[in-house]
Amino acid sequence: MIRRMLLLGFLSVAAFSCQESVARFVFEARIVDGGNGNPAAETDATTLRIGIQEGELPAQEYEFPITDGDFDALLEFAAFTRPTRIRVEIAGATTELSSASPIFVPTASAGLLRLVTAAPSSCERVTFDFLEAPRALFGMVRSGTFALIAGGTGQSDAQIEFFDLLEWESRLFSDDLSVSDLGETRAVSVDEAEILVVSANAAPFVFNMLDPTRRIVPVVLHSGAGPSSALVSVRGVGAMVIGGESGGEARSEVSLVAPGAVVTSLQLSRPRAGPAATALGTDVLVVGGDAEGDAELLFDGAATGQPVEGVMDGVREDGLLVSDGESRAILVGGTDAAGAVRQDSLRFDGCPSACVAGVGPAWTAARLDVLQPADSALLVGGESSSMVEEVVWNDANVEIQPVLEMQVPRAGAGGLVLESGAFIVAGGDDGVSIRDDFEFCVPSALEPL
The missing domain is CATH 2.60.40 (Immunoglobulin-like)
Known part of the structure; x- marks a missing residue:
């Protein structure tokens, strides 16, 4: 057979x-x-x-x-x-x-x-393996050939599980983790083994995928770190929790979580609640989180952010900052001061040494609760959407191009991208219920070996 x-x-x-x-x-x-x-x-x-x-x-x-x-x-x-x-x-x-x-x-x-x-430019819905619980707005982070899956808005005692990428099987950890309800959760890599988990309902912690004696290590972040903070993984450095909100006031602190759950305090140039952030090498671009919608750079080794001149994007809550990982980025989506979804975008070029902002392409399919998987430029699902798009840079141009349609709409899904360009999407809200299934998706062509 x-x-x-x-x-x-x-x-x-x-x-x-x-x-x-x-x-x-x-x-x-x-x-x-x-x-x-x-x-x-x-x-x-x-x-x-x-x-x-x-x-x-x-x-x-x-x-x-x-x-x-x-x-x-x-x-x-x-x-x-x-x-x-x-x-x-x-x-x-x-x-x-x-x-x-x-x-x-x-x-x-x-x-x-x-x-x-799966056929090219399509997704295959997987029906032989399911998440241990229905999940939306949850953390899903790859670690080698496994992925940590944590939290989410679905009701379940199974707060933490892992996904085996080789065997295509979701399982609970054998450890007695005793984790309370996490609720809406985000997670980012600290290094290959450690993952920072920040949730709406519980204190933050670092989860170790390799060392069962250090599975969950609580960390103390700055005041206001949480749902209104930006989270970003910086390869070779650690994970950053940027800004946030406490007592209705925006915060300017940054917590850098290094391997071993070591926390160092940094500072933004101004307070920001709900900013977007992305890594450009070992530097981090931070945009928005204030009424002006300005930007700054957190340079590797610097204690304080440096403003990027000439950026005035205005209010953009829950926007996505997608980068090529090196020198370019684009800020898309989010809502304005009136709560309307923004279709305009803001592009950044020449970063970090000579960062210049300019008008980007319109995102005509702008929507909320879109998944932007780590180490990719994909925009997956969203409210009432099964669409997958990709930010593509071509010389001096940047475009948002359609990739494929998933089998079902998925808002607040989890997912990860393989080295080949194929990707896996899990859970999410289809508009009727919170899902517990997976889809395996293949773009028009896989990366050559």
Whole structure:
């Protein structure tokens, strides 16, 4: 059956006698549809293509025939100890399905990989695995081949769970976490193992995905840190909680949470409640959170933010600041002083050294409660919306382009993007109820190995 594939490899290991021996390691990959069934069944698929990238070795491409939904594929890896990516394509006259794995080390896994397939520019709703509870407005942050899932507005005792990206399975932690109702929750990476969790109903904490003896470490942030703060992960530095509100007053403090749950206090140039922020390398651009809608930069190593001249965006609550991670960003969405959703945008170029703001493209499909996954420029779902768009920079131009439509509307969803460009969306509010299902989505083309 096409839903099962054996990938066989051989490892050379050193014996105590210092003579080489050969150990056999079997790794199983299952290629499935959203129902955990055969994606080639009742299709005209004739060819299975598998690409494998192992560490720095050249990518290898293999091709196998498919007959009536069946195939035999036996592959030999160069080694099972290197960071590995796998890409799969199923093709026929009218059939085109693809999938890709996250980066993983086979020997560090349980020996099983499940690859859900979808057609290009589409999403496949997954019905064989569900969140432990319906969730909207929750935190979902990747850590290696797992993701932490925390909180949300759905009622449940299962406040924290994890998602296994390799096996496509959601599970509760075996630890007795004893976490109270978190409510609306946001979470960002501190480093590869630690995740900062900030919720509406509970004190903030750092969750450790690797060390069970330090699963939950409470942290003390500045006064007013919470729902009105911006949260941003800065690679190699930590997580920042920026501004906020206390007693009806905006705050100018910034809490930098470094690995080990070490908190350092920084300062904005002015108080901000509800700002937007994004990382540009190890510097952070902060916009809005005040009546003027101005901006500033928190430079790596500096204790105080530096204003960006000439920015007057006005009131924009709950806007999204999307960046290319280096020098450009665009502020979209949010609501103005009258509560109307803003369709205009504000672009930033030449940051951080020569940051200049200007008028950006109109976001005609502007909406609230949109997911902007980490390390991506995607805009996913939102109120009454199944739309997925992407901010695309092309030389001096920036555009907001449609990518695909999900199977159902999802406001306040969680999600993550894989190295291939494929992405996973979970939960959210469809306008009728809060959901507990997943969708696996494939853009028009996956990134090459």
